[in-house]
Amino acid sequence: MAVSRVHDGYDRCVKADHIKAVSDVCISIGLRTDLGLGARPLDPTPLAPETRPGLPRPTMHIYLPIAEMSVNIFVFFGMGAAVGFLSGLFGVGGGFLMTPLLIFTGVPPAVAVSTGAAQIVASSVSGALAQYKRNNVDLKLGMVLMAGGIIGSIIGVQMVKILRDMGQFDVFVSISYVLFLGVIGSLMMIESLGTIQQSRAGKPAAPRRTGQHSWVHGLPFKMRFPRSKLYTSALPPLAIGAFVGFLVAIMGVGGGFIMVPAMIYLLRVPTSVVVGTSLFQIVFVTAATTILQAATNQTVDIVLALLLMTGGVIGAQFGAAAGASLRSEQLRFLLAALVLLVCVRFAFDLVTMPKDLFSLSDTVRVRQ
Amino acid sequence: MRLRGSSRMAAAGCLVAMMACGFVAPGTFPANAELVAKESATNKAKRQRRPAPEAKPAPAPDAPPAATAAPTMAAPPEQLEADVSTRSIAVTAAFKGSEVTVFGTVDNSRQPSPESGYYDVVVAVEGALEPAVVRRKSNVAGLWINTHEANFDLAPSYYAVASTRPLEEIADAEVLAKNGIGFENILITVNPETLKSLDAAGLRDFQAAISRLKSREGLYSRDDYGVTFSGRSLFRSTLALPANVPVGQLTARIYLFRDGVLLNRKSTKVGLERTGIERFIHESAHNSPWLYGIIAVLIAMSCGLAASALFDRVRL
Numbered sequence: 152m153a154v155s156r157v158h159d160g161y162d163r164c165v166k167a168d169h170i171k172a173v174s175d176v177c178i179s180i181g182l183r184t185d186l187g188l189g190a191r192p193l194d195p196t197p198l199a200p201e202t203r204p205g206l207p208r209p210t211m212h213i214y215l216p217i218a219e220m221s222v223n224i225f226v227f228f229g230m231g232a233a234v235g236f237l238s239g240l241f242g243v244g245g246g247f248l249m250t251p252l253l254i255f256t257g258v259p260p261a262v263a264v265s266t267g268a269a270q271i272v273a274s275s276v277s278g279a280l281a282q283y284k285r286n287n288v289d290l291k292l293g294m295v296l297m298a299g300g301i302i303g304s305i306i307g308v309q310m311v312k313i314l315r316d317m318g319q320f321d322v323f324v325s326i327s328y329v330l331f332l333g334v335i336g337s338l339m340m341i342e343s344l345g346t347i348q349q350s351r352a353g354k355p356a357a358p359r360r361t362g363q364h365s366w367v368h369g370l371p372f373k374m375r376f377p378r379s380k381l382y383t384s385a386l387p388p389l390a391i392g393a394f395v396g397f398l399v400a401i402m403g404v405g406g407g408f409i410m411v412p413a414m415i416y417l418l419r420v421p422t423s424v425v426v427g428t429s430l431f432q433i434v435f436v437t438a439a440t441t442i443l444q445a446a447t448n449q450t451v452d453i454v455l456a457l458l459l460m461t462g463g464v465i466g467a468q469f470g471a472a473a474g475a476s477l478r479s480e481q482l483r484f485l486l487a488a489l490v491l492l493v494c495v496r497f498a499f500d501l502v503t504m505p506k507d508l509f510s511l512s513d514t515v516r517v518r519q
Numbered sequence: 520m521r522l523r524g525s526s527r528m529a530a531a532g533c534l535v536a537m538m539a540c541g542f543v544a545p546g547t548f549p550a551n552a553e554l555v556a557k558e559s560a561t562n563k564a565k566r567q568r569r570p571a572p573e574a575k576p577a578p579a580p581d582a583p584p585a586a587t588a589a590p591t592m593a594a595p596p597e598q599l600e601a602d603v604s605t606r607s608i609a610v611t612a613a614f615k616g617s618e619v620t621v622f623g624t625v626d627n628s629r630q631p632s633p634e635s636g637y638y639d640v641v642v643a644v645e646g647a648l649e650p651a652v653v654r655r656k657s658n659v660a661g662l663w664i665n666t667h668e669a670n671f672d673l674a675p676s677y678y679a680v681a682s683t684r685p686l687e688e689i690a691d692a693e694v695l696a697k698n699g700i701g702f703e704n705i706l707i708t709v710n711p712e713t714l715k716s717l718d719a720a721g722l723r724d725f726q727a728a729i730s731r732l733k734s735r736e737g738l739y740s741r742d743d744y745g746v747t748f749s750g751r752s753l754f755r756s757t758l759a760l761p762a763n764v765p766v767g768q769l770t771a772r773i774y775l776f777r778d779g780v781l782l783n784r785k786s787t788k789v790g791l792e793r794t795g796i797e798r799f800i801h802e803s804a805h806n807s808p809w810l811y812g813i814i815a816v817l818i819a820m821s822c823g824l825a826a827s828a829l830f831d832r833v834r835l
Contacts, residue, residue, distance in 0.1 A: 216800040270819065441812055441816050444812070465826075507728075
């Protein structure tokens with residue numbers, strides 16, 4: 152019964168032909184997302200007491216061996232569950248929420264980013280497997296994207312190392328988040344408001360124009376991708392993969408929010424394989440990034456990752472169930488608001504004068 | 520008494536004999552005017568000649584201060600004995616901070632009661648030395664980013680100082696500086712390049728930032744009344760080790776002061792080690808990072824798959 156909201160959402164979005172501009176970006180991300188955990192939408196399973204997130208039990212602490220801090224188990228478990236809930240609700244991976252949240256709670260950014268990648272492996276793997284079983288993965292295209300992704304990840308991990316040595320990693324992460332979340336959040340906000348207005352006015356959404364070729368298809372090194380019915384240059388998927396892999400390494404996100412629209416609009420990949428292929432790529436690139444971060448920067452905290460994963464997979468179940476009762480454009484509006492909120496928080500920290508201009512580097516202690 | 524006899528013999532001699540006496544007869548004071556005269560040449564003697572009510576012949580060690588006619592007494596020098604409550608502290612998965620109790624005695628104590636404040640004791644516990652990088656932000660095009668940095672090759676990762684009263688009252692700044700007591704006097708090795716690139720004032724700012732930032736994290740601490748005497752010679756002090764204390768060897772140094780003069784010092788060590796799973800994880804992350812990464816990924820994958828399998832079953 153892996154047929155989950157992934158499918159429901161997907162069918163909904165394709166059949167309704169609601170796909171246009173950014174709207175399907177979100178939906179598609181949504182597809183990839185519900186983490187393939189197989190939540191049946193209107194399932195009335197009550198909240199089991201043991202899975203209610205964030206029960207306050209302040210005495211339970213655990214020492215994180217890599218982040219080198221003592222944290223309350225339930226706070227971090229609850230954080231995992233809350234982000235899992237939101238990712239299930241909105242159908243997104245959650246990396247762009249999890250990593251900032253870790254940074255805001257005092258986990259060193261480099262540890263947050265690397266551990267975030269490990270956590271995305273856990274939240275994407277079952278979805279990817281489900282998509283693969285349903286033959287929704289274009290393996291050949293996925294391999295090309297993955298190859299690009301691993302190259303991008305290698306560059307990104309080295310960049311993390313260099314920036315940490317320079318003491319500029321924290322600000323780099325903040326600026327990256329402000330830029331990406333700002334752009335994506337604004338686009339989603341505009342689009343969802345437009346859709347909401349349109350649906351109020353009773354107009355049907357404009358149908359998608361298909362079958363067009365773009366400049367992308369004129370590049371050299373052409374390859375045939377039978378599953379996607381594409382004959383196109385291998386360079387764009389490599390480049391897209393590399394860019395996403397780079398983002399995984401420096402931001403601790405899965406990159407679905409870039410990958411899915413890029414596949415749809417730049418590569419013209421049929422929507423039926425977009426989600427599966429992107430999930431396939433995400434699992435392997437985040438896995439490779441986790442290994443590279445561990446090897447290069449020693450910043451993957453297994454204990455922290457386990458806390459977040461357990462909370463996340465449970466939260467996602469309930470999020471997916473809750474999300475089924477909301478309209479997709481409303482969901483996108485809420486998601487856009489959330490994305491902008493995180494963006495504003497990062498921007499605020501960048502432009503307001505810090506309480507103390509001096510800071511001690513975490514580099515030394517983490518690297519020892 | 521044998522003690523008396525030995526000090527009388529010493530009285531014929533000088534300071535050397537005085538030392539010998541201290542060695543032979545801890546805990547008692549020879550009442551000998553001659554000895555005092557000899558001794559007066561030394562700092563210690565000067566100190567001892569201060570009108571201190573308790574510096575009296577005391578046949579019984581626990582006798583109360585008696586108002587004897589003789590105003591000054593010679594005495595064997597105080598010896599300091601000190602140790603820590605534990606040799607090693609384990610950083611386990613459940614580690615949420617700990618504490619170190621430093622205790623000791625002043626042999627040949629002349630203080631009449633624990634409250635008299637006759638002696639001052641300073642306990643400084645220093646963590647392992649490690650490199651530190653301090654950065655300073657400035658506003659660049661509206662954004663606050665790190666623009667200046669100072670590299671310190673060695674700085675204590677942890678520093679806690681406790682004393683019987685505020686350090687400034689115990690001794691002069693010079694004495695404190697000489698012994699490395701207090702935040703301003705922590706021995707920090709500045710990187711040669713940093714030394715070249717910064718002026719004195721700038722460097723001072725960065726050094727002050729270390730103690731300020733570390734204090735905020737609870738890693739540097741100062742307790743002005745953290746050492747208490749619980750007897751004429753027994754003292755103790757408990758220093759907090761926060762959960763974020765970096766692992767490594769801790770050095771506890773104990774100083775005994777009297778009227779601004781350092782009488783004696785002792786140092787002892789405490790190990791702070793990772794143990795159990797904590798140590799295992801930390802060591803594998805640093806010793807076999809590739810394997811660690813691969814295992815992390817395998818754990819993540821099995822966690823994700825197990826969760827989906829579990830929930831599928833629950834829902835079905």
